[in-house]
Amino acid sequence: MRCQPQYDGPVYIWLKNKQICLLCSEPADEATPICTDCETELPWLGDQCQTCALPLPAAGLTCGQCLHEPPPFQRVVAPWLYDFPLDSLITRFKHNAKWPYGRLLGELLAQFLQHRYDEGLARPDALVPVPLAVKRLRQRGFNQAVMLARWLGDSLDIASDEHLLKRVQDTSAQQELKAEARKKNLRHAFALVPGAQVVGRHLVLVDDVLTTGATAQALARLLMEAGAARVDVYCLARTPKPG
Template sequence: MRCQPNSQHQVYNWLKSKQTCLLCDEAADAALAICTGCEAELPWLGGHCQVCALPLSSHGLVCGACLKKPPSFNKVEVPWRYAFPIDSLITRFKHQAKWPLGRLLGELLSQHLQHAFDEGLSRPDLLLPVPLANKRQRQRGFNQAALLSEWLSPLLQVPLQTHWLQRVIDTPAQQQLDAATRKRNLRKAFALAPDSQVTGLHVALVDDVLTTGATAESLARLLKKAGATRVDVYCLARTPKPGD
């Protein structure tokens, strides 16, 4: 198995017998390319909002924003806070095409999700990657959300549709914008493909990082308007409130 799908050239042999930790370069203790020590020191989420996964001081709470105005998505499942070294790993995967790092994060995310399913989280009928604008995908060479979905689908045994969600308007990059500007950016930015059939389905959006939730909100609203019964969000990391 290789990290780069549909390629004739091997980039990384994920099933080699002896793995090396991709974080510290020491021998890994298990099948994944991360040692026990580095895995334990990752910024695991801890207390968080039960709806949007915003980091909170205690478990089992719902944040003020979700109480005041419940979002269109039902639940965010995420293993980590967006902090070192997860932020660096995601950046290197996303902007430097370090696919082995993305594959490792996808494997760990699948373990987190499988545990959540075992604990009672409803398993979705379908995975839908958050779409990337065509221009940005040509510049980057790939859509990181689509790759994560392709790795998650067989591990979770959940079908995947990579083209049902489309980004029809190329909005400015969201990273440095506040929540209100992000929402304005995303008005009418997404559409469903003509052959998509989400009526009656529980679907899960897949992305790398959830910041303000504006993208997830826009897509969840679109999907529910089209007949989806439930929309969850699976991502690698959740950013805290500014200043936290």
């Protein structure tokens, strides 16, 4: 695991009352390091599929894919569309080890989820980060999904179970593949850790971005077949359907 990467700006102490916005460097209005203007201008996800959160032209709809082939997870919860500047923030966090950006987005996601809980969204028994291949973990030095799950767990007082799932095959990078190829790429790629406690539990998969949903479906199917009562997906952003 690598040390905290070099960062030339202020060191953000998350218990401080005064923060500087990480996006524009102006004083933040709250304890979270983002100002009201920048937070408002993030690409908030509007009308969406009630199951997979795919952006749709109207509220209260289910996309054709979920109607035709219902996924094994029950609901995807994502606050943002994968668009500028959020895509840049996630890339810097994930590929350039700029952890303050990831922590900021994790805190905002936790606030969003707490609001959804207050509105009736079922709280899970545990947060389960999407596992990373050993080779990729060594190259990157950290698993962004594990870090997000820990930050969410601390903020929401929900257990983060990092030792429930494992990746048993190092597959090709998903970004390079189309939807059907992604599904084939992930066949037999994951497994439960021996002794994993799954039966009867409401579990949530945590990842940074949901694109085709192939990874989430593979993992959710594995958990449901092992006896989970319900599986949801929490992520920072949802991509629109190509075209």
